[in-house]
Amino acid sequence: xxxxxxxxxxxxxxxxxxxxxxxxxxxxxxxxxxxxxxxxxxxxxxxxxxxxxxxxxxxxxxxxxxxxxxxxxxxxxxxxxxxxxxxxxxxxxxxxxxxxxxxxxxxxxxxxxxxxxxxxxxxxxxxxxxxxxxxxxxxxxxxxxxxxxxxxxxxxxxxxxxxxxxxxxxxxxxxxxxxxxxxxxxxxxxxxxxxxxxxxxxxxxxxxxxxxxxxxxxxxxxxxxxxxxxxxxxxxxxxxxxxxxxxxxxxxx
Numbered sequence: 001x002x003x004x005x006x007x008x009x010x011x012x013x014x015x016x017x018x019x020x021x022x023x024x025x026x027x028x029x030x031x032x033x034x035x036x037x038x039x040x041x042x043x044x045x046x047x048x049x050x051x052x053x054x055x056x057x058x059x060x061x062x063x064x065x066x067x068x069x070x071x072x073x074x075x076x077x078x079x080x081x082x083x084x085x086x087x088x089x090x091x092x093x094x095x096x097x098x099x100x101x102x103x104x105x106x107x108x109x110x111x112x113x114x115x116x117x118x119x120x121x122x123x124x125x126x127x128x129x130x131x132x133x134x135x136x137x138x139x140x141x142x143x144x145x146x147x148x149x150x151x152x153x154x155x156x157x158x159x160x161x162x163x164x165x166x167x168x169x170x171x172x173x174x175x176x177x178x179x180x181x182x183x184x185x186x187x188x189x190x191x192x193x194x195x196x197x198x199x200x201x202x203x204x205x206x207x208x209x210x211x212x213x214x215x216x217x218x219x220x221x222x223x224x225x226x227x228x229x230x231x232x233x234x235x236x237x238x239x240x241x242x243x244x245x246x247x248x249x250x251x252x253x
Contacts, residue, residue, distance in 0.1 A: 034117045038126050040133030047110060048073075048130075056137040070107075074137045082143020084135045093127055140246030148243025151236055155217065156181075164247050174213050185248040192245045201237050 035046050045054065051066065053059040056073035063070050077084045090096075095109035114123040142149060153162070159174065161167040164181035171178050185192045203216035221233045228236070 034114075038122065038129055040129035040131070043126055043130045044133050047108075051107070056134065073134055074139050076134070077138040077146060078141045078143065080143070080145070082141040082146025082149055084138055084147075086131055086135065089134065090127060090131055093130065138242075140242045142243065142246045146239075146243055146246075147236075148239035148241070148246075151240050152243050155215075155220075156240070159214070164244065176213065178214075181244055182247050182249045184244065185250075192248060194241050194245060197244060198237050198241050201240060202233075 035042060037043070044056075048056075049060055050062045051058075051060045051070040052073050053063070053070075058070040058072045060070065076089065092107075094111035096111070111123065111127070114126060118126070144150075152160075152164070156164075157168055158170045159166075159168045159178045160181050161171070161178075166178040166180045168178065184197065200214075202218035203214070204218040217237065218233060221228050221236055222230075
């Protein structure tokens, strides 16, 4: 039995048992197959992880039983020149596009299934939150369209250089040479210090490093034209950190 068939049988059983009173039952109680939480991670773990795995690598507990291996969802951005293909993934999840990317059509068409038990508004919010969570699972990418790559070119490359080696066109005018950003893992025993770098880039809750010629980007992003919410600022900083993780030099083996 395929995973899609399994889910269709479950949903079908719910419909049959509801009979003519489906509308009334729907208003009173959500079937157990559904979940109240609209958090993206919760939806992913409930509906996706059994096939795609908890990290989205396509290695869930049901994967070996399928005719086609589930897609590695953590590499969607890498395969799209660094940009997460949000609109294309939205259409696939909602059942509005072809499922050829998944080999056979064993993946359930979630949009119509969700709408059996939830309002259109909740379905839209569930899918959007799920997409945001999927985007957070993407492996570091250095593609030109990666959000972190774009932010790096805009805010960092003038000092740190296009490759992050500290040789940007403004570097010679600074009192202290910018660091080589490709060596963080090497200088940290092979571990990329993502949390520390996020705090340094934000700059609002750390002591000045060196002469602090580097802008306090947390404040700068908040004050950018149109303004940004704290969540948007955090997302931009996280994108830059993920990009930096992707340009780390690996020691020769």
